[in-house]
Amino acid sequence: MWRVAFFSLRPRSHFVWMDSVPESAASVKKILCEAPVESVVQVSGTVISRPPGQENPKMPTGQIEIKVKTAELLNSCKKLPFEIKDFVKKTEALRLQYRYLDLRSFQMQYNLRLRSQMVMKMREYLCNLHGFVDVETPTLFKRTPGGAKEFLVPSREPGKFYSLPQSPQQFKQLLMIGGLDRYFQVARCYRDEGSRPDRQPEFTQIDIEMSFVNQTGIQNLIEGLLQYSWPNDKEPVVVPFPSMSFAEALATYGTDKPDIRFGMKIIDISDVFRNTEIGFLRDALSEPQGTVKAIRIPEGARYLKRKDIESIENFAANHFNQEVLPIFLKANRNWNSSVAKFIMEEQRLELIRLMEIQEEDVVLLTAGEHKKACSSLGKLRLECADLLEIRGVVLRDPALFSFLWVVDFPLFFPKEENPAELESAHHPFTAPHPSDIHLLYTEPEKVRSQHYDLVLNGSEIGGGSIRIHDAELQRYILATLLKEDVKLLSHLLQALDYGAPPHGGIALGLDRLMCLVTRAASIRDVIAFPKSFRGHDLMSNAPDSVPPEELKPYHIQVSWPTDSEAEKSSLNHPHHPES
Amino acid sequence: MWRVAFFSLRPRSHFVWMDSVPESAASVKKILCEAPVESVVQVSGTVISRPPGQENPKMPTGQIEIKVKTAELLNSCKKLPFEIKDFVKKTEALRLQYRYLDLRSFQMQYNLRLRSQMVMKMREYLCNLHGFVDVETPTLFKRTPGGAKEFLVPSREPGKFYSLPQSPQQFKQLLMIGGLDRYFQVARCYRDEGSRPDRQPEFTQIDIEMSFVNQTGIQNLIEGLLQYSWPNDKEPVVVPFPSMSFAEALATYGTDKPDIRFGMKIIDISDVFRNTEIGFLRDALSEPQGTVKAIRIPEGARYLKRKDIESIENFAANHFNQEVLPIFLKANRNWNSSVAKFIMEEQRLELIRLMEIQEEDVVLLTAGEHKKACSSLGKLRLECADLLEIRGVVLRDPALFSFLWVVDFPLFFPKEENPAELESAHHPFTAPHPSDIHLLYTEPEKVRSQHYDLVLNGSEIGGGSIRIHDAELQRYILATLLKEDVKLLSHLLQALDYGAPPHGGIALGLDRLMCLVTRAASIRDVIAFPKSFRGHDLMSNAPDSVPPEELKPYHIQVSWPTDSEAEKSSLNHPHHPES
Structure with a gap:
């Protein structure tokens, strides 16, 4: 008699004890014991209860074992390049090269199965409960204005190319005009951004559009959608989600995607320093748009080490060329800072009052133009949170899912390369805020939009807007304000002329949402076959060379x-390990 | 007092009577009556019951009308390029150019909504009832061997291209190896076939793969899937579906996708004519593979006109250069044919017995090699069915959905351009029939495969197979028998070495299935934004030119x-109206 320790029954990662009937013990034992790890074996036999006292109630298969009569080796497994249970230690490049083995890991099985279940629940909610129609839209399309990030697909007509769209934006609006009043699609989208961490050249969004709806209507729908589809093994989603204007998000958190699971909000302390002798504050405040801002790190003096503060200062200097002034509050309420002696007692008291400063806090000050000072402190806030958590402070409850709507975005931003010109803050089809329409013709840079972003734990997971349904307004914005080539969009402009209903929608980034739900380290862990950091499929070696004769039908070469260009390009993309 | 005749409430194509309250009659009347057809109007008022005797119980909204208080014109509609209720008369090119208007038609609304509902039911069946996992696979991939029909996507690396795959075949097999034992996906696929009627460069398939399954397992699953998802307003699906071998389908119907809703089967009558004086029959039978075949058109002599028979003879001559001999059976049992006098009485009696010939039938004879004679008669059989139906005979019940499995295909076909070499009848991953494996090494052309096709009313709507899970066998077939470049598939071959389970699957062509279910004239009528016959999007004018500077990042020109090439190409693709 012998007993096989246990066998893993893939794919559900169940283990089962096996024993053999005496008659076939020798042959069965030989096959089962000699089969390499991860081989595929077929056994026949009888399922029986485990002997009393040997049950494992924690396992779904813990009550049974199999009395094996026959065993057959269906497929033997070669020596593995890595152990499959060892999820963490192997490098990601190796995991991607042998993706089919990595998929056998508990974590990948869990992530992909959960993704499938959650999307299924979303479909039930939209299709069965709310009358949405799942419509597939083309991916071989025409390039969009400014579509520099769109992959091209050569056609068999010389010089003519399709484009892989970044989203079904135009199609979903055309569907509204076509009378399909409630559209959704789990849509494959494409964006060619070169090498960017945690981005994929193809990604998936839950794409939604409705006719005769306003901002609240879309928000209620999405809150219901997430509540309905949320996994049972996670903290439930609480609705309605809080909402915050873009202006408040920027002023308070220094970003349009605030993580509101913790405080450390940005406080404007310009008034405290109107008459300061501290040089960089005084200089900043002498500018017309100058401000002084600060965040308070609770108990920072207790938890953060000197080198943590140095790393914060370096981070600020390296990432946004911004001077940051740390002030430590000692237990004895003394202020420890290079500029402490320049802060007058009344300024100190005012700061304590404004920022609710307590013993052992650290305050980080910065100065400059509002937006720049806020975004800098917004990033430092997250850096400090990371540092505090490394030091053992629980700041962001990992079980918590904190949703937030960010609303009232500006409709336009000044172009970075030429601030006198405007570009869409999101896309040119976004409707202006009804209260601001008159400003379009006088001060367009002040117009707020009907765009809304959905933020989860500090990551943007969705965005949408009420769209323009008036052809005149759309033409004015595209041609006069944005100076776009309207010819590329003539079909959409024309369609608006034929009785387009008011409409709006949203798109949720499924990969990022699943990444947050499963708490995966990267979106690559919620995608079956992701591309590497550099856009490669390391398993099949794509993209690959193509013989010239296969390019011929497409009239390209x-x-x-x-040599000099190649050298320049390899400097931009130095050879580094993938992932 | 006035009354608006009625208003169409899009999108559900409901009509509602409207009346106005007296106070606002004038203003409401002005807005509603002056709004052009297809404009978008917002009214507020009270829903009341229709006056007794004016209800319309046939309409969901027939019991009510609206007492309108206020009306607002939200969007006025320009003069339409065509009337939207007039579905049939407008040209397809115009319909495609103004697709958003065409989508408002009853038929397109019905088709797209039914498609969404049917796919949703399929998802419920697979995901909720049978534990399948919906996994999204990449569409930016590596070209496959012989992938001449694959669109290319230039990457930012010089000379490196992604390929848009024709199906997720490799990924679904890799998922099985990765332990996701039940995979499905509503998968977007791409095939660049140039101009072919009723094909689309991108199309959708219901893609399924399972581990530890055999042919019967897949067939049962699909029968259940179609039964579960079948629309309630159609004749229900009867399971199990009948099954027929490829050899029988070819011999009896002259095709691998027989329409079994009607008879007119092919009969081999070679033995009747062993000693004939009819020249082309005698010549054919003197060849080693020569046969004589016939079909019987019941009551053909009654329904078919002389010009019908001429058109059949022309069709045979033009399409497959095959001589066809029609024989008319008169009501007086006389045989009317140019060769009647050469048919001896005993041959006549034998023919009557074999073919169950009755008064007023027509018999079509042809001769030649088995496969060629069968396929010719198979096509004539369909031509004759069309002609009979034009003449008023109901041959194929339009309400009937007649499914059929075609099985036991050959694993290989001789290459057309070089019959000494073999090519896969379907694809190189198809497993050989277990009874024929030994023939692989001696007479591979005789090996049957474990491939199965699903046929509906004479159209192939799906196909699949049990796959090879043994790396050695796969290598032998690819390298030795098919002489393929195995380097392009090394990742798949390698994956088979790591404990691949036995597996198989199927793919259903969703566009064609929906086309048959809705009885649409073309698959373009079940796709929201289809491409034209020549692969153009007539609405947006894609594919389109791209400025050279946008090609630069992709290192292509x-x-x-x-001039001479362009001329040749325009001869191949003469300018003709689209669609």
Whole structure:
């Protein structure tokens, strides 16, 4: 008699004890014991209860074992490049190269199965409960204005290319005009951004559009959708989600995607320092748009080490060329800072009052133009949170899912390369805020939009807007304000002329949402076959070379870079390990 | 007092009577009556019961009308390029150009909503009832061997291209190896076939793969899937579906996708004519593979006109260069044919017995090699059915959905351009029939496969197979028998080495299935935004030119054809109206 320790029954990761009937013990034992790990074996036999006292109630299969009569080795497994239970230690490049083995890990099985279940629940909610129609839209389409990030697909007509769209934006609006009043699609989208961490050249969004709806209507729908589809093994979603204006998000958290699971809000303390002798504060305040801002790190003096503060200062200097002034509050209420002696007692008291400063806190000050000072402190706030958590402070409850609507975005931003010109803050189809429409013709940069973003734990997981349904207004914004080539969009402009209903929608980034729900380290862990950091499929080695004769039907040829260009390009993309 | 005749409430195509309250009659009347057809109007008022005797019980909204208090014109509609209720008369090119208007038609609304509902039911069946996992697979991938029909996508690396796959075949097999034992996906696929009627460059398939399954297992699953998802307003699906071998389908119906809703089967009558004086029959039978075949058109002599028979003879001559001999059976049992006098009485009696010939039938004879004779008669059989139906005979019940499995295909076909070499009848991952494995090494052309096709009313709507899970066998077939470049598939071959379970699957063509279910004239009528016959989006004008600077990041340039090449190409694709 012998007993196989246990066998893993893939794919549900169940283990089962096996024993053999005496008659076939030798042959069965030989097959089962000699099969390499991860081989595929077929056994026949009888399922029986485990002997009393040997049950494992924690396992779904813990009550049974199999009395094996026959065993057959269906497929033997070669020596594995890594152990499959060892999820963490192997490098990501190796995991991607042998993705089919990595998929066998508990974590990948859990992530992909949960993703499937959650999307199914979303479909039930939209399709069965709310009358949405799942419509597939084309991915071989025409390039959009400014679509520099769109992959091209050569056609068999010389010089003519399709484009892989970044979203079904135009189609969903055309569907509204076509009378499909409630559209949704789990849509594949494409964006060619070159190498960017945690981005994929193809990604998936839950794409939704409705006719005769306003901002609240879309928000209620999405709150219900997430509540309905939320996994049972997670903290339930509480609705309605809080809402915050873009202006408040920027002023208080220094970002349009605030993580509101913790405080450390940005406080404007310009008034405290109107008459300061501290040089960089005085200089900043002498500018017309100058401000002084600060965040308070509770118990920072207790938890943060000197080198943590140095790393914060370095971070500020390296990432946004911003001077940051840390002030430590000692237990004895003394202020420890290089500028402490320049802070007058009344300023000190005012700061304590404004910022609710307590013993052992650290305060980080910065100065400059409102937006820049806020975004800098917003990033430092997150850096400090990371540092505090490394030091053992629980700041962001990992079980908590904290949703937030960010609303009232500006409709336009000044162009970075030419601030006199405007560009859409989101996209040119976004409707202006009804209260601000008159400003379009006088001060367009002040117009707020009907755009809304959905933020989860500090990550943007969705965004949408009420769209323009008036052809005149759309033409004015595209041609006069944005100076876009309207020819590329003539079909959409024309469609608006034929009785377009008021409409709006939203898109949720499924990959990022699943990443947050499963608490995965990267969106690559919620995608079955992701591309590497550099856009490669490391398993199949895509993209790959193509023989010139296969390019011929598409009337294209490769423009090989000259030596000097190639050198320049390899400097931009130095050879580094993938992932 | 006045009364608006009625108003169409899109999108559900409901009509509602409207009346106004007396106070606002004038203003409401002005707005509603002056709004052009297809404009968007918002009214507020009270829903009341229709006056007794004026109810319309046939309409969901027939019991009510609205007492309108206020009305607002939300969007006025320009003069339409065509009337929207007039579905049939407008040209398809115009319909595609103004697709958003065409989508408002009853038929397109019905087709797209039914498609969404049917796919949702399929998802419920697979995901909720049978534990399948919906996994999204990449569409930016590596080209496959012989993937000449794959669209290319240039990457930012010089000379490197992604490929848009024709199906997720490799991924679904890799998912099985990765332990996701039940996979499905409503998968977008791409095939660049140039101009072919009723094909789309991108299309959708219900893609399924399972581990530890055999042919019967997949067939049962699909029968259940179609039964579960079948629309309530259609004749229910009867399971199990009948099954027929490829050899029988070819011999009896002259095709691998027989329409079994009607008879007119092919009969081999070679033995009747062993000693004939009819020249082309005698010549054919003197060849080693020569046969004589016939179909019987019941009551053909009664329904078919002389010009019908001429059109059949022309069709045979034009389409497959095959001589066809029609024989008319008169009511007086006389045989009317140019060769009647060469048919001896005993041959006549034998033919009557074999083919169950009755008065007023027509018999079509042809001769030649088995496969060629069968396929010719198979096509003539369909031509004759069309002609009979034009003449008023109901041959194929339009309400009937007749499914059929075609099985036991050959694993290989001789290559058309070089019959000494073999090519896969379907794809190189198809497993050989277990009874024929030994023939692989001796007479591979005789090996049957474990491939199965699903046929509905004479159209192939799906196909699949049990796959090879043994790396050695897969290598032998790819390298030795098919002489493929195995390097392009090394990742799949390698994956088979790591404990691949036995697995198989199927893919259903969703567009064609929906086309048959809705009895649409073309698959373009079940797709929201289809491409034209020539692969164009007539609404947006895609594919489109791209400025050279946008090609630069992809290291490609257009090879403009020389004048003579351009001329040749325009001969192949003459300018003709789209669609």
